[in-house]
Amino acid sequence: MIPVRGYSGHKVAVLGLGRSGRPTVAALLAGGAEVVAWDDGAAARAAAEADGIPLDDLTKAKAWDGAKALIVSPGIPHLYPAPHPAIRAAWDAGVAVDNDIGLFFRSFATPAWQEFDRMPSVVCVTGSNGKSTTTALAAHLLAATGRPVQVGGNIGRGALDLDPAEDGMVVILELSSYQIELARALQPDIAVFLNLSPDHLDRHGGIGGYFAAKRRLFAEGGPSRSIIGVDEDEGRFLANAMREEAGTGDPVIEISSGRKLDRLGWSVFARKGFLAEWRHGRQQASIDLRAMATLPGAHNHQNACAAYAVARVLGIGPRQIEASLATYPGLPHRSQIVGEWGGVRVVNDSKATNADAASRSLGSFERVRWIAGGRPKEGGIEALRELFPRVAKAYLIGEAAGGFAATLGEVPYSVAGTLDAAVTAALTEAEPGDTVLLAPACSSFDQFASFEERGERFEALVRERLAG
Structure with a gap:
């Protein structure tokens, strides 16, 4: 668990007591906050009450007396198609609304990091499709080298349920548009955007709102390195927006499944079953993906490009990556x-x-x-x-x-x-x-x-x- 910093002695409300809500309550309590919680489901409320979690109906004005923040689970609408009544109540009370991802970025780094030889890193992966495979594959590539790695967010454990950092640790968070849109703090070291296709449009007021939610990870998160799929116009727009130096492409790595990216800069792409890395107009590596049964199809080749790019940024060599790709076991329910x-x-x-x-x-x-x-x-x-x-x-x-x-x-x-x-x-x-x-x-x-x-x-x- 990662104790939440900044709320010791303050009242914090938590809305939603599922996979992210329960760890959020525990992490707030570990950080010294006074927690009051609510869930629309009677069974979830009964389970929380049995565990000693104080409950109060957050749709009522009286629940907000002395509250400093409201932490919302990702499945609960906060704007479209209509805000949850508890969120409206928080607005009326002038209480800041956040989520567990925002708390994670406020709390993960601690003074103890000054003793580490290698700073921990946070990698965030978003996109309409392939997030889970890319996240799991990148973790597999890192773990194969002995690097300490944790996976969480929208896959596996909630962000605040992860263990505190250790020397050189890499945390890879799969993040949905719901999680990115509401987080008040976003500070990834490496951010990955895979692709965009219409999804969750009711929650974002249309495709433009959906893309804007994902774009926040980059525009407001300010990653040191952006890995961006450029097979759709949204990705090309985002890559252009994140470039800082004309000609070199830095600090962006473009990825593609099907397009040859041999311009100046850094790119990783897959064509006809082969992954290729190019830097400064020259090919650096090539990997045959065709025999890798757990990564079938062009979509998985895009995922492989993204995970490869993450590993390269973190210092892993192409031959090490190739050997580890061949041993990737795949994820349940994904091809x-x-x-x-x-x-x-x-x-x-x-x-x-x-x-x-x-x-x-x-x-x-x-x-x-x-x-x-x-x-x-x-x-x-x-x-x-x-x-x-x-x-x-x-x-x-x-x-x-x-x-x-x-x-x-x-x-x-x-x-x-x-x-x-x-x-x-x-x-x-x-x-x-x-x-x-x-x-x-x-x-x-x-x-x-x-x-x-x-x-x-x-x-x-x-x-x-x-x-x-």
Whole structure:
């Protein structure tokens, strides 16, 4: 745990008592703050009360007497589509609103760092797709060299639940737009922007607000090194904004999946399955990614470029990185190969919760038995139309099934309704050379509590079916 600094003896309110809220309460208490908390869920309140956490309804004006700050969990709207009533109450009381990421950056560095031989570093990774894989892969590359590393934020442990720094430690935080937008302090040493596609638009008032939230990590965070994907205009804009020296590109490293970046400056890109590093107009290294089963497809090659760039900034050599890339085990529910039976490959990409993420999966395989659907995102699957020739048949589930069926047109499909029925049908009809792919292009919340639960159910169904 990282004790929160700056609130000793002061009252601090915490809204939301989930994966980030509970560690936030503990870290505030460890720093000497007086905490009062609230959650809209009765079960979460009961669990907190049983653990001795003081509760008060933060939507009531009286709860704000003497309060210095409100710390909000990322899932709670603070502006769009409408602010939570407790946030409005904090505004009315003149109380500063922050989140656990802001507290982390205020509290991670301590006077004890003066005794370290090597200063700790904080790497922050954001983007619409690939954040978790890039974060985990970068951590894998660093850990393989013996460097102490921790991962947290939007993956694994909450930021304040991490351990205090030790000599030379690297903390890699995966950060969503929700987390970046509200944080009052942002101070990454290295910041990574992967890509941008429409997502969470209701929470940001549109695509411009969504990009503005992610841009804060760079514009207000002021990283020493910015690693930026330039395959979309937003990334090119951001890279240009972060450059300080014309011609050299410093302090930006551009990354791409599919574009050759051989201009002056520092770049890492992947083309035709090969990762290349260029500096000052000359190639420095090349790595063959084609045989790396846990990094299939162009989207994972972009993730590899970003993680490679992080490792290079932190002093790891290309050959060390190449050896470690080959041993990366992959992350659950992200283009995860469940197995191959009778010439049929089964892939779990439950984390593909929007059309852009699903396009990256579909583009990685030639003949797909595609399980798709759930709670639909804005735009549906219209953007995937050019990939429909890869779909041997679609098996549609959840609330999106009807809309997806209308979009598919002449692509063979069946409305399975449930994941159980879709898996049974897809595995029954699959032929050698097919890939049975769960890439829903939807959130899971119509039938499952999370994409993890959906992915775990998919894997269990596959194994049950094949065992029987």
